[in-house]
Amino acid sequence: MFMNQCCPKxxxxxxxxxxxxxxxxxxxxxxxAFAHEGHDHGDAEKTAVVSSAYPRIAARSELYEVVGxxxxxxxxxxxxxxxxxxPVSDAALQVTIGDSAPIEASSREDGAYTAPIPNGTPSGSxxxxxxxxxxxxxxxxxxxxxxxxxxxxxxxKHETGWLLSNRATIAAFALAGLGFVLLFAFWRRRGxxxxxAMSAVVAGAFVILAAIMFGEGRTDATQPSPPDVHALSDAPxxxxxxxxxxxxxxxxxxxxxxxxxxxxxxxxxxxxIGRVMADPNRxxxxxxxxxxxxxxxxxxIPRIGQTVxxxxxxxxxxxxxxxxxxxxxxxxxxxxxxxxxxxxxRLRRLRPLADRGAVPQGQVNxxxxxxxxxRARRETVRNSRTxxxxxxxxxxxxxxxxxxxxxxxMQPQDVLFQIADPRSLWVEALAYDEIGLKQPEAATAMAPNxxxxxxxxxxxxRALRQHASVVQFAxxxxxxxxxxxxxxxxxVQTGAPVSGLVVPRNAVVRSGNGENIVWLHTAPExxxxxxxxxxxxxxxxVIVAAGVNEGEHILVRGTDLINQIR
Numbered sequence: 001m002f003m004n005q006c007c008p009k010x011x012x013x014x015x016x017x018x019x020x021x022x023x024x025x026x027x028x029x030x031x032x033a034f035a036h037e038g039h040d041h042g043d044a045e046k047t048a049v050v051s052s053a054y055p056r057i058a059a060r061s062e063l064y065e066v067v068g069x070x071x072x073x074x075x076x077x078x079x080x081x082x083x084x085x086x087p088v089s090d091a092a093l094q095v096t097i098g099d100s101a102p103i104e105a106s107s108r109e110d111g112a113y114t115a116p117i118p119n120g121t122p123s124g125s126x127x128x129x130x131x132x133x134x135x136x137x138x139x140x141x142x143x144x145x146x147x148x149x150x151x152x153x154x155x156x157k158h159e160t161g162w163l164l165s166n167r168a169t170i171a172a173f174a175l176a177g178l179g180f181v182l183l184f185a186f187w188r189r190r191g192x193x194x195x196x197a198m199s200a201v202v203a204g205a206f207v208i209l210a211a212i213m214f215g216e217g218r219t220d221a222t223q224p225s226p227p228d229v230h231a232l233s234d235a236p237x238x239x240x241x242x243x244x245x246x247x248x249x250x251x252x253x254x255x256x257x258x259x260x261x262x263x264x265x266x267x268x269x270x271x272x273i274g275r276v277m278a279d280p281n282r283x284x285x286x287x288x289x290x291x292x293x294x295x296x297x298x299x300x301i302p303r304i305g306q307t308v309x310x311x312x313x314x315x316x317x318x319x320x321x322x323x324x325x326x327x328x329x330x331x332x333x334x335x336x337x338x339x340x341x342x343x344x345x346r347l348r349r350l351r352p353l354a355d356r357g358a359v360p361q362g363q364v365n366x367x368x369x370x371x372x373x374x375r376a377r378r379e380t381v382r383n384s385r386t387x388x389x390x391x392x393x394x395x396x397x398x399x400x401x402x403x404x405x406x407x408x409x410m411q412p413q414d415v416l417f418q419i420a421d422p423r424s425l426w427v428e429a430l431a432y433d434e435i436g437l438k439q440p441e442a443a444t445a446m447a448p449n450x451x452x453x454x455x456x457x458x459x460x461x462r463a464l465r466q467h468a469s470v471v472q473f474a475x476x477x478x479x480x481x482x483x484x485x486x487x488x489x490x491x492v493q494t495g496a497p498v499s500g501l502v503v504p505r506n507a508v509v510r511s512g513n514g515e516n517i518v519w520l521h522t523a524p525e526x527x528x529x530x531x532x533x534x535x536x537x538x539x540x541x542v543i544v545a546a547g548v549n550e551g552e553h554i555l556v557r558g559t560d561l562i563n564q565i566r
Contacts, residue, residue: 054234057128058524059141064088065524066130066141067248068095069234070117077105077113078248079132083553085251085258085521087111091134098126111252236565244519244527244565251525257557258521261501261548267441268498268543269491269536272471274429274445276486278420279474284394286417292319294408295388302417304402308393314417315404317389332381340374343367397421400484425478427455429490430468441493446539447479448486453539455490491538498535500543507556508534508542509563518548519555519562527555527562 057068065080075095079088093105095115105113130141187195236246246256294301295316302314347367353359401418410416427445443455455473463470473490475482503518511517516534519527532547548554555562 055145057143057145059128059130059143060524061139061141063137063139064132064134064141066132067524068128068130069247070145073117075105075115075117077115077130078252079113079134080248080251080524081136083258083260085256085553087252088132088134088136091132093133094131096129096131098128102129102131112249238566242529243522244529244562245525246527246562246565247525251558254558254561256555256562258553259503259507259556261503261544261550261552261554263499263550264502264543265497265499266502266537266543267493268495269493269538270431270433270495271536272429272431272490272492274427274471274473274488274490276475276482276484276488277426277428278400278484279424279426282395282421282424283397284419285415286314286391286393286419287413287415288317288389288391288410289412290317290319290389291410291412291414292317292389294318294404294406294410296406301404301406302399302402304399306399308397308399308419310393310396312393314391314393317391317410319389320409329381333378336374336378336381340371340378343371343374347371391416393417393419395419395421420484422482423478425475425482425484426458427473427475427488427490429471429473429488430466431460431471431492432468442538443473443490443492444538444540445488445490447482449479449481451479453479453482453488489539491536493538498543498545500535500545501548501550502537502541503544503554504556505536505540505542507554507559508532508544509559511563517563518544519559520548521553521555529563 055070057066059066060082063082065082065085066077067080068075068077070076075097077093077095079091079093080086081088089107089111091113093113093115094102095105096102097117103115105115107113125144127142127144132139132141187193234247234249236244236250238244246254295318297313297315302308308314347364350359350364350367354361354364397419398421399417400420402416403414404410404416440457443457445453445455447453453475454477456476458472458474460472461470471490471492507518508516509518511529511531515531517529518532520530522528530547533545535543535545537543
């Protein structure tokens with residue numbers, strides 16, 4: 001009665017609706033706060049960056065890197081060169097653990113060393129001393145065991161997050177729904193059917209949301225928990241900070257090598273697109289002058305890859321003779337044979353007379369000489385344009401092209417064979433940039449097997465081909481397997497010298513976003529990616545102009561394998 005007298009119905013209704021919305025907002029804010037608290041990403045909740053399945057110790061000096069892994073009561077020690085990461089297998093090793101006496105480590109077949117642990121697995125941090133005597137020098141490394149990190153069960157973390165987030169939100173929705181139910185009863189007693197209907201709808205919505213979230217929470221609780229991403233393992237993996245963890249046994253398996261970055265001053269290179277060609281002075285082609293039908297020799301037709309010497313018979317060509325020429329030859333042969341018959345008759349008449357001394361013997365001799373000349377003329381005319389044309393090799397080398405088959409009819413000046421000397425090859429490149437007419441500082445190319453090819457500058461053409469200058473280089477020592485016509489990237493060093501860190505070309509790889517990176521060996525079992533800016537030097541090296549400091553250890557072998565670790 002007092003409420004009805006002090007507050008008008010409209011103002012009371014508005015106050016009730018505002019109170020309901022304030023209550024719902026309050027509980028939703030509390031639930032969000034609890035939900036954020038349940039997914040806290042503070043440092044206290046983070047697991048160790050590197051968690052190993054076994055206790056280990058890692059030490060590093062200017063000479064050596066040492067990693068010891070404790071497993072089954074034995075300490076496996078891996079010794080590597082601190083600069084090149086090359087395994088050291090000729091060392092004499094003594095290990096001192098805590099206050100115990102020094103232990104002589106024995107060498108294994110895989111190049112590692114094994115030392116027994118007298119007091120079992122250390123429970124905490126214990127100081128370990130490595131005394132190394134090897135060909136690279138003697139050294140003493142001291143460090144402490146890294147105890148094995150304990151991984152928190154994933155199911156427990158999942159249940160804790162659900163309790164702190166989903167249950168608080170369900171409670172907030174339930175309380176908000178209860179507030180709107182009370183508001184529905186108030187409006188219904190006052191006879192406000194429209195406001196009561198709206199309150200009922202909102203209350204039902206909150207109840208349905210609470211029921212849905214409660215059902216999802218029960219379902220997630222019954223499903224298996226996702227695996228823990230920080231499970232203990234010595235397998236190579238990409239860590240949260242972008243670095244890569246690779247245990248020493250894995251590094252030996254991948255044959256990982258490093259090098260210290262040292263500054264140099266060198267001429268940068270210009271990249272040209274080239275191809276391998278035969279030395280013009282040591283190659284030749286074989287053609288037929290008249291054309292005709294191919295007749296193989298006694299050893300058959302030479303094939304590609306066959307070695308030939310200068311003057312070797314390759315094939316014979318039976319020339320084609322037209323009918324008119326055949327008729328002319330037959331007429332000429334008949335005329336010569338007629339003269340031969342007349343001369344033979346005269347010779348038969350004069351020989352008896354010469355024997356009796358009636359005629360001089362000189363006339364008989366003249367007729368005999370004339371008869372021999374007529375016989376020779378007949379053979380020459382018969383063989384005219386009917387003899388075989390012999391095609392022989394003009395230079396020493398191997399046959400790189402053969403376009404003939406037995407019985408094939410060839411046209412005059414068709415290229416039948418190409419011969420080249422594989423020990424004398426050139427490279428012809430197109431230069432779209434101005435490299436000048438003078439000899440460059442150096443020129444190199446890369447062979448298919450990765451071998452660097454040294455080139456010798458021959459000359460530059462003053463005539464353009466495809467809007468580019470033609471540059472030719474000689475290969476003083478061609479590698480095996482280099483084929484004529486094979487494309488090559490030619491690196492020509494020219495221009496002003498620049499300073500930087502010179503590293504092998506295969507030390508630079510592409511990251512996931514496409515930028516050039518190198519991998520630094522920052523710890524015995526840790527590799528860090530570093531973006532760099534590079535300038536080409538030759539076919540095997542580049543200049544790191546920015547991104548790496550002097551003295552840092554860069555991965556130079558196995559870079560692609562480390563870059564693929566995820």
